[in-house]
Amino acid sequence: MTVLDVRSLEVRRGGRTIVAGVSFAASPGEIVALMGASGAGKSTILRAIAGLDPIVSGTVAIPRPVGMVFQFHHLFANMSAHKNVWLAPVHVFKRPRVEAEERARELLASLGVGDRASAMPHELSGGEAQRVAIARALAIEPRVLLMDEPTASLDPGRRGDLATTLRSLARDGRTIVVATHDAEFARACAHRVLAVEAGRVRDVS
């Protein structure tokens, strides 16, 4: 059974082809790593899957909503970590406010940042901000979670923790696609590694 199916994906930006002929699929509970040097097209593939960049040709079949964790997190600067997490459940999915706030607190606690709920984004460390961003993405209950360069803001010790976290999220049945240039991290957490080179992918696991 596949939950994510990408076929012959082509993306252009400013008249230049960034990604062409990319096809891959992922099943529930699977972690797929897109690995490659910077500029290879990893982020572009994630953005196209998330619907942020238009697709020139090809298809992306994915259940919405899609969870996305950006390299620089992009937590909303004008609200607390807690509100960052409950904002979409309340305003997009019309969950009762009390319930959404409670669920957000649980998510933050499960990711180890329960005590940082009232902090503003600029007061968080890189690792804390990343875990809040994961909580925010999970709060809308996506079946697929996309992560762009998640190890960029982490020191080596924290990378192992992140791999563990992603493994446990996958065990709950979520599909995770991680774009990374960190081969060690990719091997440590992914079930399958796809090499991205010059806008194309190739299975190397």
Place this chain on the structure above:
Amino acid sequence: MTVRLAALACLALLAPSAAPAQSPELRWGGDAEGGAPYVEADPADPSRVVGFDVEVAQLLAAGLGRTPRFVQVGFTSIDAAATRGDFDVGLSGIEDSPARRARLAVTIPYYEFREVLTVRASDADKYRSLGDLRGRRVATLGATLAYDLLADAQARDGIIPVTYEDDVHPYSDLVLGRVDAVVLDAILAQRGVRRNAGLTNQATPLAVGHYVGILAPGAAAMRDRMNVILRDAMRDGRLEAILERWDVWNEDQPRLYARVLTDASPYPVAASSLSSEAGPSSSGTDAARSLSAPRTLDAARRYLPALLRAAVITVVLSCLSMALAIAAGALIASGRIYGAAPLRIALTGYVEIIRGTPLLLQLFVLYFGLAAFIQLPAFVAALLGLGLNYAAYESEIYRGALEAVAPGQLESARTLGLTERQILVLVRAPQAFRLALAPMTNDFVALLKDSSLVSVITVVELTKETSIFAANIGSWVLPGLMCAAIYLAMSLPLARVARRIERGWRQA
């Protein structure tokens, strides 16, 4: 080479004004905006001025063996210009007053006028004197004897004085019903009634005043020579001929001349006299009381409550205008970012037109220009004018601030499924507001001071009240200091509040 040619051209341009050095000049100051019959640009040749004051100036120049040269001066600043020595003598329907006598050298009067009450013909029986106008708006020119009359009547009869910067709009606003009466001197009143159908002048004069020439305080010797020339012209009929030519000669003038010619002192008649309401027979006499020269500190104490009241107008007007500017500015900014092309073009046009034309012009158009279609009350016109003008500037601040919000903030909101409207309200606008706060504070302080412009559409705010005060005591020093202190007392706390908010955000 080109530089030398340009220098030669400049010299050639300068030469004519320096050339007629055969006789020294008599520089005389007046306001050509005052119009006929005093001083106005010659309809046939706008580079010359004509009027009875022009001919009085020629009379004085001839007597002194000089060539007259006209110096344009705004009417409300004519006293200050005389003190500074911008001209040798000021002649522009300038009223004799105790304050002028105290601070300037003043000639003998060359014309006597009556202050006249003008009303709509339909109200002629209802409003016969200021006493009948309790609670009504009565218009006049600022810084005139007529204004002093109205200020007295405000205390005594409860009328509401409304001051204008010119003598045309009091009468047109009387026709429109924005005011219920006008008090000005008879020459202006007759002109006002001639130009506007449906108005009438009440026969009983409210007071009697005189036109004089004003000179710098140290110029008493020159003043005395001018007095000799004026007295000669009264004796031999030259002054009468001038006044006849401009159709302002009347039976009050021979009586004035008789008094002036039998009394050789510099001040043969009282500065002004308020008529008792007994009737026209008492006019022209100095039986009634004269306005006494106010002492500066006394005046400061008397004017302080009026200044503070005017400051309240300034604050209320500024706050309401700013609220309108913020609301309209936010709508314009979001329209320019999110709107369809026609809306974006229309809003850009609005911003460019408003930013590219003077606020003063916009106020005139709103209040006087639209009067034929919709008669906005002065305060409403002032509020709309200031608010809509500043909305253009605010919208540019907000547009810049909205576009300065990091694109990643918007992308992450989109991946969460928030609509564009939700993103604007929940994420983009709150972040933009922080960026906009400092320039907004700046604009609010600017608006506080720009609100002084609304005095041209009869709203008496702080600066206007100050200039009335300054005209009354004949000096800008104390009124200026008091006015500046009140403005600072309003603007400094504002800057402080803004700084506190910003600090709060930084800590949060």
